[in-house]
Amino acid sequence: MATFLLLLFLVTILCFPFEVRAQQGNLQRQKSGVQGLSPPDSAYLATKKLLDIALQKNDRLNAALLYQKIGDVFYQAEALPQALTYYYKAEALFKEEGNQVNSAANLIKIGKIYFKNTSYSTALKVFQQALVLSKRERDTIGIAESCSFIGQVYKQRGDKSRSNRYFELALSEYKKLRSSDQIAYTYSRIGSVYEDTGRYPLALKYFLQAYQLHIAENRITELAGILNNIGDTYRKTGDYQNALIYTKRAEQQSLKNNDTRQLSSAYRDLAKTYQHFMKYDSAYYYSEKARLAYAHVYNTSNNNKLVLLQTLFDVQQKDSSIKHLQGDKRISEILSISIVCISILLTFLGISIVSRQRLKIMKDNALFETEKKAMALNLQNKQLHHESLKGELELRSKELTSHTLQIIQKNQFLEELKSKLAAIIKNNKRDQRTELKELIGLIDINSNQNTSWEDFRIIYENVHENFFEKLKAHSNLLTATDLRFLALLKMNLSSADIATMLGISQDSLRTTRYRIRKKLNLPFEEDLLTFIQRI
Numbered sequence: 001m002a003t004f005l006l007l008l009f010l011v012t013i014l015c016f017p018f019e020v021r022a023q024q025g026n027l028q029r030q031k032s033g034v035q036g037l038s039p040p041d042s043a044y045l046a047t048k049k050l051l052d053i054a055l056q057k058n059d060r061l062n063a064a065l066l067y068q069k070i071g072d073v074f075y076q077a078e079a080l081p082q083a084l085t086y087y088y089k090a091e092a093l094f095k096e097e098g099n100q101v102n103s104a105a106n107l108i109k110i111g112k113i114y115f116k117n118t119s120y121s122t123a124l125k126v127f128q129q130a131l132v133l134s135k136r137e138r139d140t141i142g143i144a145e146s147c148s149f150i151g152q153v154y155k156q157r158g159d160k161s162r163s164n165r166y167f168e169l170a171l172s173e174y175k176k177l178r179s180s181d182q183i184a185y186t187y188s189r190i191g192s193v194y195e196d197t198g199r200y201p202l203a204l205k206y207f208l209q210a211y212q213l214h215i216a217e218n219r220i221t222e223l224a225g226i227l228n229n230i231g232d233t234y235r236k237t238g239d240y241q242n243a244l245i246y247t248k249r250a251e252q253q254s255l256k257n258n259d260t261r262q263l264s265s266a267y268r269d270l271a272k273t274y275q276h277f278m279k280y281d282s283a284y285y286y287s288e289k290a291r292l293a294y295a296h297v298y299n300t301s302n303n304n305k306l307v308l309l310q311t312l313f314d315v316q317q318k319d320s321s322i323k324h325l326q327g328d329k330r331i332s333e334i335l336s337i338s339i340v341c342i343s344i345l346l347t348f349l350g351i352s353i354v355s356r357q358r359l360k361i362m363k364d365n366a367l368f369e370t371e372k373k374a375m376a377l378n379l380q381n382k383q384l385h386h387e388s389l390k391g392e393l394e395l396r397s398k399e400l401t402s403h404t405l406q407i408i409q410k411n412q413f414l415e416e417l418k419s420k421l422a423a424i425i426k427n428n429k430r431d432q433r434t435e436l437k438e439l440i441g442l443i444d445i446n447s448n449q450n451t452s453w454e455d456f457r458i459i460y461e462n463v464h465e466n467f468f469e470k471l472k473a474h475s476n477l478l479t480a481t482d483l484r485f486l487a488l489l490k491m492n493l494s495s496a497d498i499a500t501m502l503g504i505s506q507d508s509l510r511t512t513r514y515r516i517r518k519k520l521n522l523p524f525e526e527d528l529l530t531f532i533q534r535i
Helices: 002-014 040-056 060-076 080-097 100-116 120-137 140-156 160-177 180-196 200-216 220-236 240-257 260-276 280-349 351-425 430-447 450-463 467-474 480-490 495-502 506-520 528-534
Strands: none
Touching: 040 060, 060 080, 060 100, 080 100, 100 120, 100 140, 120 140, 140 160, 140 180, 160 180, 180 200, 180 220, 200 220, 220 240, 220 260, 240 260, 260 280, 280 351, 351 430, 351 495, 450 467, 450 480, 467 480, 480 495, 480 506, 480 528, 495 506, 506 528
C-alpha cells in the first residue's frame, strides 16, 4: 500500500493534474491547452504503472480514475480514438461502483471528444446524460459544466437562442460557486454567440467582462485568447484602431506565454486589420507569420501524437509478450504435472509402455514448438503489414493536406495580384491597360488550371478510395466542378477556403451547393455534409 501511494504521488508530480472530482466535487477547469507538462509518453508510462498496480489489487475506483487519466493524456495529445477507449473503460467501472459524480465528469470528457469530431448529436446526448446525473446528485460543478458544453453544441448547430440559455444557466451555477475563472470563460462563450449573430456591442461587453476577471485574478495564460476576441470584435465593427491595439497586445501576451496557437490567431487578425488600413506589405508579413506559427503548432502536435502512439504500441507489445510467457509457463507446469502422473502410472505398466509414452511426448512438444513458431511468424508478418499500411496512409494524408494548402495559397495569391492589377487599370495611364488585361487573363487561366486538380484527385483517391465513383453512382449528372466541391467539402474545409480553391465567390458557392443537392435528390431534412461524410 505504501508503494502504491508513493507511485501515485510521483505520477501526480510528473504528469499534469487529474481532472478527477471526488464526492466533494472540486471545480474542474476547462482549458484549451495544457502548458508546463511532461511529455505525453512519460505521463502515459507513469500512469500505466499505477493502473497495473490498481488492477492487481482489484482497486476498481482507482483503476477507473487511472483509466480516465490515461484518456486525458491521449486527449491532450489529440489521439482522440485512444482517449475515447480509455474514457469508456473508466465509465464502465464508475457505473459498476455506482459513483455517479465521477461518471458525470467522465461523460463530459467523452462528450468533448464527440464535440471535437463534430459529432454534435452524439455529443449533445452524452452531455445531457451528464446533466441528468449531476442534477440527481445535486452536483453544482457537474450541472455548470454540462450546461456550458450543451450551450457550445447548440452554438455550433446554429441554435443561438438555446445556446445562450444554457450558457446563462452555466453562468448562474458558476456564480454560486464563486468560480471567477469559469465565470470568465462563460462570459467569453456568451460573447462569441453574440459575435456570431452580428451583435458586436453585446459581444464586446461580455469579452471585456471576461478580460477584467482574468486581470483581477492575474490569470495571464488566459489573456491572449480574450484579447484576440476583443480585437477581432473591434475589427468587425470597423474600429480598426482599437482592433490593432488589442490584437497587438494579444501578440505580445502570446509571446510571453509561449502560446503558439494564440500567437497564430493574433498574427492572422493583424494581417486582416492591416489589410483594412491598405498596408498590404504588413498584411502579407503577418499572414506569413500566422502560417508559420500554425505549421509549428500542427507539427508539434503531430510529433507528440506519434511519440505517444509509439509508446502505446510498445507497451501493448510488452504486455502481449508477458501474457504469452505466462501462458507458456502455465503450459509447462501442466505438462510437468502430467509427466509426473504418467511416470507413476507407467511404473505399473512396464518399461515398454514408458518408452512409447516418452516418444509421443517428444513428438507432441516438437509439433507444439513448430506451430508456435508458425503462429509467431504469421503474427509478425501481419504486424509489419499493418505498420506499412499505417505509414502509407499517414504519408498520403500529409500529401493531401500539403497539396490542398498549396492550392489555397496559390489562388489567394493570384486573387490578390489580380485585385492589384485591376486597381492599376483604373488609373488614367491607358497605354498600360491592354497589357495588364492580358496579364489578368493569364492569371484567370492559371488559377483554374486542371493540372493541379488532377494531381489533387489522384492523391485524394489514394486517401478516400473510390470516392468519385461512389458519387457518380448516386448521380450521373455531377460535373467536374461538382465533384471538386464535394471532395473539398468532405475534407471539412471552410466555405471561404472552398471558394478560393474553386475560384468562385461565396454566392456562387451557395448556388453550387443548391444545384448539387438537386442533382443528388437529397431530402430537405438531410444535410449535404452529413451525406458526403457517409460516402
